Amino acid sequence: MTWATDRLDQLASGDAILPPVVQTLKLGALDAWGPGWARKTWQPSPELLNVDGSLFGGYLAALADQILAFAAMTAAPADAAFRTSNLKIDFIRVGKAEPLRLEGRVVAKTKSIIHVEADFFRPDGELIARASAQQIITPFGAA
DSSP states (O other), X not given: OOHHHHHHHHHHHTOSOOOHHXXXXXXXXXXXXXXXXXXXXXXXXXXXXXXXXXXXXXXXXHHHHHHHHHHHHTTOOTTEEEEEEEEEEEEOSOOOSSOEEEEEEEEEEOSSEEEEEEEEEOTTSOEEEEEEEEEEEEETTOO
């Protein structure tokens, strides 16, 4: 176990206090995780939707950053942290006010970078977005 997997266990069990930014943005926590993957379900609140009832793309980017970080945490070294250095999201279909299933996975890991991807699914299983990121591994305390 590492600091990251201990935190993932706390998040998945509901025993973790969510950081203020997560509470403010209503991102929620985590449903489940395993080596190289993380999964969560997210229900948008009405105040987070565009005027036409669709999901705001910038908000999906915040969710992407979170699920991609959860996936990276499954592979994070015990003696280091990581920071998102690049985040990309492709919007494939319009999301509406319905639950989303987010699935993040580690694609590759080197000594200095964890490459992660995530998919966003509607309840009918249709893919609405795909995200990817590179997480730079940094020593604890590095800026």
